[in-house]
Amino acid sequence: MTGYFKSRKAFPWHIVVFLAPALIVYVVVMVIPLLDSLSLSFFTENPANVKENIFAGLSNYKYLFTDNYYAPIFWGALKHNIVFFLVHMLVQNPIGLLLAGILAKGGKLRTFFRTILFIPTILSFVLVAFVWKLILSPIWGVSKTILGLFSLEGLFQPWLGLESSALITCSLISVWQYIGTPMILFYTALIAIPDELLEAAKVDGANPWLIFWKIKFPLIVPTVGLVSMMTFVGNFNAFDLIYTMQGALAGPNFSTDIMGTLFYRTFFGQQQQMPNQTLGATIATMQFVIILIGVVIYMVWQKRTTVYEY
Amino acid sequence: MKKHLGLFVVLMLLLFVLPVAAQEAGAKLVIESWRQDDINIWNDTIIPAFNEVHPEIEVIFQPTKQEDYNGQLNSRLAGGTAGDIVTCRPFDPSLKLFESGYLSVLNDLPGMEAFDSSSTVAWTTDDGASTYCVPLASVIHGFMYNKTAFEEKGWEVPVTKDEFFALLEAIKEDGEYIPLAMGTHDLWEAATMGWYNIGVQDYKGEEGRLALIDGTAKFTDAPYVQVYEELAKWAPYLPDGYQGVQYSDSQQLFTMGQAAIFQTGSWEISVFEPLIAGEFEMGAFRAPKDNADDACFISDHTDIGIGMNAATKYSEAARIFLEWVTTADFASIYANNMVGFYPLAKIDYSVENPVANEFLSWRNECGSSIRISASIIGRGEPGMDTDIWTTSANVINGTMTPEEAAAYVQDALDKWYTPAK
Numbered sequence: 140m141t142g143y144f145k146s147r148k149a150f151p152w153h154i155v156v157f158l159a160p161a162l163i164v165y166v167v168v169m170v171i172p173l174l175d176s177l178s179l180s181f182f183t184e185n186p187a188n189v190k191e192n193i194f195a196g197l198s199n200y201k202y203l204f205t206d207n208y209y210a211p212i213f214w215g216a217l218k219h220n221i222v223f224f225l226v227h228m229l230v231q232n233p234i235g236l237l238l239a240g241i242l243a244k245g246g247k248l249r250t251f252f253r254t255i256l257f258i259p260t261i262l263s264f265v266l267v268a269f270v271w272k273l274i275l276s277p278i279w280g281v282s283k284t285i286l287g288l289f290s291l292e293g294l295f296q297p298w299l300g301l302e303s304s305a306l307i308t309c310s311l312i313s314v315w316q317y318i319g320t321p322m323i324l325f326y327t328a329l330i331a332i333p334d335e336l337l338e339a340a341k342v343d344g345a346n347p348w349l350i351f352w353k354i355k356f357p358l359i360v361p362t363v364g365l366v367s368m369m370t371f372v373g374n375f376n377a378f379d380l381i382y383t384m385q386g387a388l389a390g391p392n393f394s395t396d397i398m399g400t401l402f403y404r405t406f407f408g409q410q411q412q413m414p415n416q417t418l419g420a421t422i423a424t425m426q427f428v429i430i431l432i433g434v435v436i437y438m439v440w441q442k443r444t445t446v447y448e449y
Numbered sequence: 450m451k452k453h454l455g456l457f458v459v460l461m462l463l464l465f466v467l468p469v470a471a472q473e474a475g476a477k478l479v480i481e482s483w484r485q486d487d488i489n490i491w492n493d494t495i496i497p498a499f500n501e502v503h504p505e506i507e508v509i510f511q512p513t514k515q516e517d518y519n520g521q522l523n524s525r526l527a528g529g530t531a532g533d534i535v536t537c538r539p540f541d542p543s544l545k546l547f548e549s550g551y552l553s554v555l556n557d558l559p560g561m562e563a564f565d566s567s568s569t570v571a572w573t574t575d576d577g578a579s580t581y582c583v584p585l586a587s588v589i590h591g592f593m594y595n596k597t598a599f600e601e602k603g604w605e606v607p608v609t610k611d612e613f614f615a616l617l618e619a620i621k622e623d624g625e626y627i628p629l630a631m632g633t634h635d636l637w638e639a640a641t642m643g644w645y646n647i648g649v650q651d652y653k654g655e656e657g658r659l660a661l662i663d664g665t666a667k668f669t670d671a672p673y674v675q676v677y678e679e680l681a682k683w684a685p686y687l688p689d690g691y692q693g694v695q696y697s698d699s700q701q702l703f704t705m706g707q708a709a710i711f712q713t714g715s716w717e718i719s720v721f722e723p724l725i726a727g728e729f730e731m732g733a734f735r736a737p738k739d740n741a742d743d744a745c746f747i748s749d750h751t752d753i754g755i756g757m758n759a760a761t762k763y764s765e766a767a768r769i770f771l772e773w774v775t776t777a778d779f780a781s782i783y784a785n786n787m788v789g790f791y792p793l794a795k796i797d798y799s800v801e802n803p804v805a806n807e808f809l810s811w812r813n814e815c816g817s818s819i820r821i822s823a824s825i826i827g828r829g830e831p832g833m834d835t836d837i838w839t840t841s842a843n844v845i846n847g848t849m850t851p852e853e854a855a856a857y858v859q860d861a862l863d864k865w866y867t868p869a870k
Contacts, residue, residue, distance in 0.1 A: 208864055209830060277690020278698050297693025300634045302848055388835065390636045391692065392843050404831065410637070411827050411834035413541060418830075 177427070179420035192417060199421040213422070215393055216401040217429075219306055223397055224374040226310035227317075232366055234314075235321030240351065242322070243329040253326070260319035268383035271312045275299055299384065302394040309395050313380050317373070321366045328362040329355060358447055368437040375430050378403060398426045476766030477507040479532030481525070483518035484753070490786045498782055499773055506766045508534075526551040526758065533761035534770060537582035537754035539571035540823050547574070552581040553757040558768060560775030567655065567817060568793035570824060571751040582754030583774050586783065586790040589715045589808045590646040590748040591736070597729035598626060598709055606734045610679070613737035617686040620709050628686035630708030632694020639680070639841035640834070642712045645748050645820045648676040650736040654746035654818035662825050664868025668859035669852070677844045677851030684845050692846050704728075714748075715789035715808040722788075722804075733807045735815070749817035751793065784809075829865045836861050 183195035203213050238256060242249055259267065274280050277297045286292050298308040332355060340350050356363075378399025381389055387409045389396035404412065406419025480491070491510035499508060511532055513521050519542055525531035526546065535552065537543040546552050555561060556579060561569075564584050572582035594606070602623060607613040620628040633639045652658070652672040660666035666673075688694055688702060703711035704724040711717075725731060735747055755774055757767045773779055780792035781799070788805045791812070792798065800806045822833035836858045843849035849857075 208861055212831075272695070275693065276695075276698065277693045278688060278702065295690070297634075297690035300632070300690070300692025300694070300846070302846075386635060386637075388636055388838060390839065390842060391633065391846060392839055392848060409831070409835065411541070411822060412830065412832040413545075413828070415830065 173427070176420045177424055179417055180424045183417050184415075195417070199418050203418065203421055203425070212393060212396065212401065213425075216396045216398050219395065220375055220377075220397040222306055223310050223313070223377065224371060226307065227314055227370045227374055228367065230311065231314040231318050232321050232363075232370065235318050235366070236325045236363075238318070238322045239325035239329055240355075242326050253323075256322055257319035259316045262316065264316070264379040265383055267312065267316050268380055271315075272299065272384060275308070300391060302391050305385065305391060306395045309381055309384055312384070313377070316380070320369070324362055324366055325359060328359040332358050360444060361441070361446055364437060364441055364444065368434065371433040371437075372430055375426055375433070398422065398429075402426065475505050475507060476763035477509065478534055478761075478763060478766055478770055480508065480510045480534040480536065480755075481518075481522055481532040481758075482510065482512040482536040483515040483538075484536065485512040485514065487787065488512055494786055495779070495782055498778065499770065502773065503769060506763075506769065508770065522546075526760075529760060531758050531760075533758050533763055533767050535582075535756050535758050536585075537572055537756045539751050539754065539819075541828065543572055543582060543754065543756070544574065547572075547579070547581045551759055553759045553764070554579045554581055555583060555756065555771065556580055558583070558771055558775070560772050563775050563794040563796055565795060567819070568751055571819065572754045572756070575825060582756035583771050584751055584793040585753040585755050585774065586787065587749050587751045587793055588790060589811065590642075590649070590750070591714065591733050591808055591811070592646075593703070593711045593713050593717065593721070593731050593733050593804070595626070595703070595706060595709050595729050596732040598706070599732070604709075606732070607737050608734075608741050610737045610739060614682065617683075617710075621686055626709040627688045627702060627707055628709055629683060630699040630702040630711045631683070631687050632691045632696070632699055633842040633845050634693050635696045636838040636842045638696045638699065639845055640838040641820075642714070643680050643683070643845070644676055644837050644841045645750075646712055646714070647679055647736040648673070648821065649746045649748040649818050650738055651675045651679070652821070653744075654816040658818055658821050658824075661821065661862075662868065668862065669855045674851050674855045677841070677854045680841060681844050681847070681851060684847065687845070714750075715791070715805060718789040718802065718804050718808075719787075722802075731804060733804050735811050745811070745815035747811045747815045747817055748820060749791075749812060750819050750823070753790070826862060826866060829861065833858060833862060 179192070180199055181194060181196060182192040183198060185191040185193045202209060204210055242253055274282055275298055277283070277295075277300075283292060283295045286295050296304065298304045336354055336358075337350060340354050345353065375398060377397060381395050381397055381400050382403065385395045385400075387400060387404050389400040402419055402422040403409075405415055405422055408414035488510060496508045496510065500506070509532075519538065522531060522535065523546070526535075526549075531551075535546075537546075537552075543552070561580065561583070566573075566577075568584040568587070569580050571584065573580045598604075599606070602620075602625075604616055604619060605612070607616045617628040620626050631638060631642060649657075652660075652666075657666065657672055661668065684691070688698075688708070699708075699711065700717075700720075702708040704721055706725075706729055721731065735745060738745060755771065757764065757771060761767050775794060777794070777796045777798060780794050780796060783790070783792050784798055784800050784805075785802075788800070788802045789808070791800075791809055800809055820834075822837060827833045840849060840854035840857055844851055844854050
């Protein structure tokens with residue numbers, strides 16, 4: 140009893156010591172820069188002395204939301220980012236789930252396909268962008284030839300160069316690249332379901348369709364939530380694929396411009412456009428806020444949802 | 450053993466001390482640059498030529514990666530570790546350095562009188578009071594064509610716009626070549642190779658450029674809208690699916706002999722020549738005019754300057770070097786080694802490369818002007834250059850009319866720019 144109280148009273152220094160390295164690194168490389176860039180968004184460059192920033196309150200935000208020239212670009216980027224995210228949610232994750240369902244069924248070639256389908260995810264985005272640009276190229280690309288095999292040559296369009304199709308094309312290429320992640324997560328969740336549950340359902344006369352929707356899916360709902368959240372965060376931070384495929388101006392006519400490319404152009408400048416670091420920080424803060432809202436929704440949902448234990 | 454060790458240590462220390470002593474005896478100039486490609490030309494040709502005249506000054510060419518140059522130079526200047534000689538980007542990036550006090554004023558540098566104001570404007574304050582970099586070179590826009598194919602088919606180099614479009618039509622009808630190797634995917638290709646290339650002829654060079662700056666003309670006026678109208682007419686002569694064709698595709702279409710004409714600039718000469726060697730010969734013609742007897746104008750864009758770090762230890766030596774850069778000797782060495790980059794001094798020098806010489810000959814016949822968005826009116830967010838990129842591609846793609854495009858650029862300019870009265 141006395142020993143217990145003694146250990147309660149002594150300050151648990153060992154916890155501090157063990158936490159310190161990770162905490163210090165995290166604070167120095169994550170928290171401080173984040174707070175710094177948040178605060179930068181409330182400043183603006185001093186016109187009299189270019190080396191100095193002066194406090195400007197919310198003027199950067201006002202400019203971003205209301206300026207008759209910059210606001211359409213900002214809202215456009217946000218809209219495109221939402222489309223980019225929806226394509227991932229509606230195409231990447233259902234197909235990932237479908238593939239995971241097929242893989243979980245077993246079969247001799249399971250490991251082979253699991254590896255093949257995961258490979259694009261570990262490829263460099265530069266490589267992915269380069270390969271897809273070549274495939275879709277109106278001059279050298281094989282897509283025209285492949286369509287020709289089915290006498291569908293007339294359907295060929297320079298998809299990356301048309302305002303109407305460029306964003307969807309880029310989104311689908313990103314889906315192609317990252318489909319491995321949801322697939323593996325769904326797959327591990329599916330194979331973790333105990334066989335007894337599935338056998339019991341079979342004995343009760345449930346068909347595979349019913350088993351999937353009534354037994355398997357409810358059990359992997361936490362993974363569905365996790366995958367959705369990861370997609371959301373990844374998509375609103377996306378930049379690299381669009382930048383390498385369409386350039387910093389995310390053409391044609393800004394039709395593939397997302398938050399990441401808008402931030403890049405503003406913060407680092409682009410050709411004649413001078414870098415505007417404070418406005419760039421404002422865009423970065425907006426990205427942070429959007430992601431924060433998404434994560435909070437996820438956390439609330441996660442707390443409320445029923446997790447089945449087995 | 451211990452004795453030897455002591456000797457060794459003393460020797461090593463001496464080795465460290467000796468170069469320092471040497472440095473203090475003669476001036477050592479370090480040149481900051483983004484032109485990594487030029488390192489051999491500087492080391493093997495330019496610096497030895499300078500040392501023949503001034504053997505007492507040691508010069509070291511120390512380039513940085515092109516895309517990192519502006520940022521790294523900024524931080525080195527701020528931290529006091531930058532080289533003595535600084536290669537200057539044109540217009541605002543260098544102006545910003547000057548305003549921050551990093552570059553010395555060079556108004557009184559002997560030899561500066563060899564440059565006229567259209568060359569120094571890229572490195573002069575808006576009020577014209579201070580010039581802070583010596584203009585080094587410019588690039589000239591024009592069209593390159595497959596001379597071998599032209600001769601074979603009997604096509605003539607066009608002078609007027611009517612001839613130009615008739616030629617494009619003839620090439621299209623013939624069917625063997627793509628008339629114009631251009632795509633709009635990369636946007637800047639449509640602007641830099643298209644708009645800036647032909648625009649200068651329509652708005653009459655400096656006259657039209659300065660009219661926009663002093664407010665006597667608007668982008669929505671006929672000469673500027675006309676550029677877009679002309680670009681829109683190019684669309685049928687571009688490769689199939691040009692909306693998805695990139696700049697590197699266009700380059701390849703031309704160098705592989707699949708396209709007859711490539712709208713471009715002189716910097717491409719040294720890139721293309723090794724690629725087409727033995728396959729075909731190329732020639733160059735300048736932007737077509739309305740009437741054959743109209744005055745001609747070319748886009749002769751100042752691209753590289755060279756200045757002095759205000760904090761250099763060897764300001765005397767740096768000035769001697771910069772003065773040498775203004776001489777005909779330097780101009781001739783530079784022009785012949787960096788084919789397609791033309792020194793800006795008003796002195797005679799000859800270029801041996803025939804295509805490069807063709808480009809250079811236009812300077813004597815035509816009015817020179819820099820890119821319209823480069824000076825003063827190009828500021829703002831995202832800036833006129835970006836606006837011209839996007840709108841030129843839109844017009845060629847047919848998603849914007851020439852009038853809409855011009856109005857878009859003018860609106861963006863009106864937002865922040867009031868011409869000085």
